[in-house]
Amino acid sequence: MSTATMTDDLYLTRLTEAKEPFAREHPTVWGSADDGPFDADALRDHDQRGFTILPEFLTGEEVEIYRAELDRLTSDPSLRGDERVVTERVSGEVRSIFAVQQLSELIDRLSRDPRLLDRARQLLGSDVYLHQTRINYMPGFKGSGFYWHSDFETWHAEDGMPAPRAVSCSIALTPNFPYNGGLMVMPGSHRTFVPSLGETPEDNHKSSLKEQKVGVPSEEVITEMAHRHGIDQFTGPAGSALWFDANIMHGSGNNITPFPRSNIFLVFNSVENTLETSYAASAPRPDHIAHGDAQPLS
Template identity: 55%
Template structure:
């Protein structure tokens, strides 16, 4: 067995329920002088694991992005290919991956200083895109995303060594309390929950399509323990609002049976000092469109 696995503080995909462990790594690596977030905002991120911005991008940006996600969803070649995930029941598009590579609109977005600034500040380094996707949660059929820590999956299946990564979720539609908006357990990023079960080959083909697959999902007792005394934060707000959250936050979202769709852009930035290794608990790495092995730093727009 790989010696790195034997000494891994974030062991997971274990045979039976294992006690949660405290986080072994910092949350915030930068300082107020390193970016746009204030000392108070950084302290809040360190404590809760997330930062919410009510207007990260403008209405004009939202309009361009919304038009683009419609174009992508209507593209039959994309729908039929590996980049798309189709809802199990409604057969609607659930997610499209690699949007920063297949769309100039999204390529510009990941290089936008409004996005990159706080990300590089929190992680205290240059960053690259580990994953990008659009999540579609159409009315009358958008499925749920069950409770999970992204880092648990990225560590087990992608080989990400530590949780020195953040996700940026930008709302392209109004986020109501009832149309499947993001939920996070505050402070859960400081506790790592190992998951039970062995990762099967090509696990991503099912895990991204349905919430019924148990591998990589925390047990209900652990989620309950995390929520006790912390509660659950639900993120509502207008199109253009965004939530930046730590990779180890326990989060999820309900399904959407309302008439009001909920779509968002989801970009994962990883530190260039935290690049991928061999998977820690999977037979092979996930495909490149899900976990990038191009660690080239993202350069902000307006720079050479």
């Protein structure tokens, strides 16, 4: 497995003057086919596209168990007003619950399941820890989407993540149709870092988790990247899992259908890529959004 020293800021962002997108300095896949369940072809495809979809990652029985857990959490009156809960800007319905492994033994165990842990270790070439966890709930008719962005741009600027040596796993608990606000990704875009304009406001997370306005690309950049890379969408039955690189350009539209969309979202970071001082923010985001505990998962 690979190791690297990453001390210089190679991903300047939140700038006062526009800078052209540029090629990332770090690999996408750090391990090899000998290190885990992805075979050589799957690793090559993930390296090229920046994402992998695994249908039927969870069984139907498991989906029902985790869906009931999501319902329990989103309807728990004791969590109303909790800083870990993010609500829809207009409707006030629960949008996300962060640090969900602290609230659910089921999801804490899931994060340590070899089906996830072995793949995360293989992709990142090291032991891993949870940088962020949450459950996302996009209700029918009222669920709002997210504009195009790279997670790593925010994690670097605001959380102090040195390099894009992190991978996210989104596990669908409901069917992802092409029309109920499913996640869209630009295959291959993970190889390009897009700096953003503008300083990070104080406590930016309080608004950005509802509607992100800082750290997003311009329409011109999105247009160019969409023509260059195209757009794919994460669709499939409940139980499907999407693994995607920290730097891939992605977004989602509003859900105006009657079909809700919910998922468990786990971000694995390499223990060799632990958080430093925020690169482009006056203070780091709270621990429930960006975990400072880099204890390896086991």
